[in-house]
Amino acid sequence: MQIYINNLSFAYGIKSIINNLSITLNQGDYLVVKGKNGTGKTTFIKCLLGVNEVKPGTIFFDKTDITNFNSWTKFGYVSQSFDNFNYEFPITVSELLSVSSTKQTTASDRLKLLDKMKIFDIQNQNINSLSGGQLQRVFIVRAMLNKPKVLILDEPTASIDKQNKEFFYQTVEDLNKEGITIILITHSDEIEHLNYTHILTMFDDYTNSFDIRNKGGNE
Amino acid sequence: MFLSFITDLFQQDFMLRALTAGVMLGILAPLLGSIVVVRRLSFIADTLGHFSLVGISVSLFLSSLGFSYFFEKPLYLGIAFSVIGGLLIEFFRRSYTNYKEISMVIVISLGAALSAIFFALASKTGSLYQYLFGSILTVTNYYIYLILVTLGIVSLLFIFFGKQIVAVSFDETSAKFLGINVSIFQLIFMIMLSVVVSVLLEAAGVLLISSMMIIPVAAGMRIGWSFRSTTIISIVFSELSVLVGLWLAYSLTIPSGAAIVSINIIILLVVALTKKIINARRISKIDKNQIK
Numbered sequence: 001m002q003i004y005i006n007n008l009s010f011a012y013g014i015k016s017i018i019n020n021l022s023i024t025l026n027q028g029d030y031l032v033v034k035g036k037n038g039t040g041k042t043t044f045i046k047c048l049l050g051v052n053e054v055k056p057g058t059i060f061f062d063k064t065d066i067t068n069f070n071s072w073t074k075f076g077y078v079s080q081s082f083d084n085f086n087y088e089f090p091i092t093v094s095e096l097l098s099v100s101s102t103k104q105t106t107a108s109d110r111l112k113l114l115d116k117m118k119i120f121d122i123q124n125q126n127i128n129s130l131s132g133g134q135l136q137r138v139f140i141v142r143a144m145l146n147k148p149k150v151l152i153l154d155e156p157t158a159s160i161d162k163q164n165k166e167f168f169y170q171t172v173e174d175l176n177k178e179g180i181t182i183i184l185i186t187h188s189d190e191i192e193h194l195n196y197t198h199i200l201t202m203f204d205d206y207t208n209s210f211d212i213r214n215k216g217g218n219e
Numbered sequence: 220m221f222l223s224f225i226t227d228l229f230q231q232d233f234m235l236r237a238l239t240a241g242v243m244l245g246i247l248a249p250l251l252g253s254i255v256v257v258r259r260l261s262f263i264a265d266t267l268g269h270f271s272l273v274g275i276s277v278s279l280f281l282s283s284l285g286f287s288y289f290f291e292k293p294l295y296l297g298i299a300f301s302v303i304g305g306l307l308i309e310f311f312r313r314s315y316t317n318y319k320e321i322s323m324v325i326v327i328s329l330g331a332a333l334s335a336i337f338f339a340l341a342s343k344t345g346s347l348y349q350y351l352f353g354s355i356l357t358v359t360n361y362y363i364y365l366i367l368v369t370l371g372i373v374s375l376l377f378i379f380f381g382k383q384i385v386a387v388s389f390d391e392t393s394a395k396f397l398g399i400n401v402s403i404f405q406l407i408f409m410i411m412l413s414v415v416v417s418v419l420l421e422a423a424g425v426l427l428i429s430s431m432m433i434i435p436v437a438a439g440m441r442i443g444w445s446f447r448s449t450t451i452i453s454i455v456f457s458e459l460s461v462l463v464g465l466w467l468a469y470s471l472t473i474p475s476g477a478a479i480v481s482i483n484i485i486i487l488l489v490v491a492l493t494k495k496i497i498n499a500r501r502i503s504k505i506d507k508n509q510i511k
């Protein structure tokens with residue numbers, strides 16, 4: 001799926017966050033978004049996912065305007081905070097993954113992913129008894145579950161330890177090699193080892209400026 | 220006392236009706252209750268109940284104007300108004316996204332005020348008491364069919380869309396990526412809930428509806444180890460309180476809704492206490508092992 005962003009601007013009320021951002025991502029590209037806290041990385045993602053409403057004519061998926069787009073199952077998404085998730089009620093990891101599966105996703109697909117993310121052993125544990133890092137990996141599995149064409153990860157490694165981080169980035173890279181488009185938000189100190197194709201740096205100044213480069217360094 | 224209850228149960232029509240109604244409501248209430256609890260809307264049943272009451276008071280008002288049909292079947296307007304209440308909650312919820320409770324306070328106040336006004340305007344208020352506290356011992360055959368239809372529809376929805384219902388309830392934001400239309404889901408759920416609340420109103424009364432929906436679930440959550448087990452345990456607790464509650468209501472001639480809810484609370488307390496004792500034992504065992 002091609003993602004075409006054309007002069008995207010976004011503001012919360014009168015507070016402008018994104019100003020005339022344009023970028024095209026083809027299927028299989030790997031975009032890293034970096035920038036300091038509060039520069040608008042999450043805001044950008046929320047525009048892309050239709051959570052923040054944008055003007056028609058600014059975002060297209062395979063030539064379909066985002067305002068008419070409805071194939072959201074093509075996206076896998078791990079959000080930065082899991083505040084939207086209702087934890088207190090008992091539900092096990094495998095129950096959550098099972099209700100989060102579309103018809104095409106089988107139980108063996110789920111087990112493979114659990115194994116891949118090294119959380120096979122906790123599948124019968126309650127979500128509310130998991131550690132932060134385990135939880136994050138469960139949500140990563142959920143995002144990959146239905147074989148998305150585009151995987152969007154908003155600081156997915158924030159509570160994952162170093163060892164599992166390297167391993168996680170390896171998994172992301174493998175998925176990218178399989179042709180999945182990756183959009184990854186992360187902090188600058190982690191990006192050196194990543195095999196991305198595009199990088200978007202957000203700056204926090206009055207012009208809401210940004211910088212897009214391909215891996216080679218030139219625009 | 221218990222024996223005569225059993226014989227009466229099968230000899231007296233009204234007892235059999237009460238039992239049938241109770242058993243079906245015993246499934247419906249905690250089934251929807253668990254979803255309501257997951258979505259952190261525990262207060263919603265009360266709110267919808269108050270709006271259902273508006274429908275009933277309007278029915279009584281209309282019948283005092285000469286439309287006698289409404290006096291016999293006040294539940295239809297009860298259901299209609301409950302749905303309106305549900306839509307109002309959704310409407311206000313959009314303006315106070317992070318404060319869902321506010322929307323419910325607005326709607327519950329409106330419901331209480333309108334009910335009071337229409338009850339006052341109606342010349343014959345019938346048994347207002349019954350709508351406040353309910354009575355499962357006086358239900359009619361017509362009511363039994365109404366519950367049966369409701370139970371049928373809700374069961375079908377859960378059989379075909381159970382996965383989606385659970386997925387959206389736990390995480391509305393991510394549901395979109397499973398191809399679920401969240402607004403349509405919310406609408407259908409709100410309508411389903413409104414109907415169930417109105418149906419419960421007759422048996423439990425406006426003041427006890429949410430107890431029947433929420434308390435068995437609160438007890439089930441304490442010991443459930445998964446979503447499925449929690450829901451099943453809640454239904455078992457709910458049925459237990461319906462059966463024991465009916466028996467108590469019949470033998471001691473106390474209001475049935477109150478009896479059922481009291482048993483629910485007792486179960487909750489027993490569960491909480493047992494769990495505490497078991498945990499304390501476990502901890503002392505661990506301590507002993509560490510000393511060794």
Ligand SMILES: Nc1ncnc2c1ncn2[C@@H]1O[C@H](COP(=O)(O)OP(=O)(O)OP(=O)(O)O)[C@@H](O)[C@H]1O
Binds near residue numbers: 012015037038040080
């Ligand atoms: N719902 C909102 N309403 C108003 N302002 C918001 C909202 N969400 C974010 N903002 C503001 O928009 C700016 C960008 O926020 P955003 O969450 O996109 O930053 P970020 O780059 O993801 O930061 P972080 O690295 O901390 O995750 C911040 O100044 C924030 O205060």
Ligand SMILES: [Mg+2]
Binds near residue numbers: 041042154
């Ligand atoms: Mg962010």
